[in-house]
Amino acid sequence: MNEILRLEDERYAAMLARDVTALGRLLDDELVYMHSSGVADSKESYLRGLREGIWDYRKIGRSEQSVKVSGDTALVFNRLAISIKVRGVQKELDNRALAVWVRRGGAWRLIALQSGAVPKP
Numbered sequence: 001m002n003e004i005l006r007l008e009d010e011r012y013a014a015m016l017a018r019d020v021t022a023l024g025r026l027l028d029d030e031l032v033y034m035h036s037s038g039v040a041d042s043k044e045s046y047l048r049g050l051r052e053g054i055w056d057y058r059k060i061g062r063s064e065q066s067v068k069v070s071g072d073t074a075l076v077f078n079r080l081a082i083s084i085k086v087r088g089v090q091k092e093l094d095n096r097a098l099a100v101w102v103r104r105g106g107a108w109r110l111i112a113l114q115s116g117a118v119p120k121p
Contacts (some may be wrong), residue, residue, distance in 0.1 A: 001067050004074045004101055007108055008065075011099075015057050020047045028102060028109035036095045036115040056085040064096075072103040079118070094118045 007026060014022035024047060031043040041049065049055050061081035068075045075098060082093040100112040 001069055001074075003108065004067050004069065004076060005065075007101065007110075008062075008076055008099065011110065012060050012062070015050070016060060018050050018053075018056070020051050023047060023050070026110055028104075028111040030111055031109075032112050034112075034114045036093060036117050054087055057082065058085065059083040074101040074103075074108065075099070076101065080115070 010022065011026050013019075014026065024043075027043045027046070029043055031041075031046065033041040033043075033046045035041070059082070062078045063081075064077070064079040066077045068077075078097050078099070080093065080095045080097050082091075082095065084091050084093065095115045095117055097113060097115040099110055101108045102111045103109075
């Protein structure tokens with residue numbers, strides 16, 4: 001579980017830094033990245049979007065984090081407070097997210113992410 005937490009820290013740091021090289025090592029080739037907007041990206045399209053500045057993460061706060069590991073699969077649940085520019089438009093997001101990591105050949109890779117907005121009270 002500590003390894004998964006470390007990898008999550010690396011992933012979020014790479015997102016903020018727009019470090020597509022680091023993310024390329026963390027993301028599985030079969031990644032499905034489901035944004036809170038409902039738009040889905042592959043590994044290739046997600047990395048391209050970061051490289052081109054479609055998503056410019058300014059701040060990512062995580063809370064309510066829990067990790068469940070079963071064999072070669074790890075589920076990471078978070079509440080996220082994200083400050084981001086999407087195609088140049090500033091947004092403040094309050095989301096919950098599920099990150100799914102798989103271990104293949106001894107290495108953990110993110111294979112899926114599902115994010116959704118927390119309903120307003």
